Amino acid sequence: MNEKRYLLNVKLLRQMLIAADDLMHFAVAAVLMVCAAIILVRTIPNLFHGETAALLHVLNDVLLALIVMELMWPIVRFLKRKPFSLNPFLYIGIISSTRRILLIEAEHSMLSSLSGKIFKWEETWPALAELGANVGIILVLAVALKLVSTREDDNAS
Secondary structure (H helix, E strand, C coil): CHHHHHHHHHHHHHHHHHHHHHHHHHHHHHHHHHHHHHHHHHHHHHHCCCCHHHHHHHHHHHHHHHHHHHCHHHHHHHHCCCCCCCHHHHHHHHHHHHHHHHHHHHHHHHHHHHHCCCCCHHHHHHHHHHHHHHHHHHHHHHHHHHHHHHHHHHHHC
């Protein structure tokens, strides 16, 4: 009799913990949605300025909102009780690196067009090194994404 009661208590506690875990995941998802919405709302004024710097901020903010929204996919998968997937994190890495490449190139182009001078190698190589590193990261993450996707497709079959 006591063993049955113990098992019922354990089952009830387990269900309560799972429900609390689901609630926390919903709360995190809601916070991510609010963050993405705030990012997009705050970027709207820059959209109508038409200046290059303002448009760069728009591009940066839109990509940041996209990154925040990609963070929701693991939560959605968890709530659907699907297995963990690396894909959203690989997408986030690719988007982040692409975002950085676009910003570096845009900032460098703006600086050279505003100053009207050609930069020396000493001034340019740090930006080129960072661009190269981000391109390398994108290539590695793209290969990893292909490998993971192929493996998940094989496991689904």
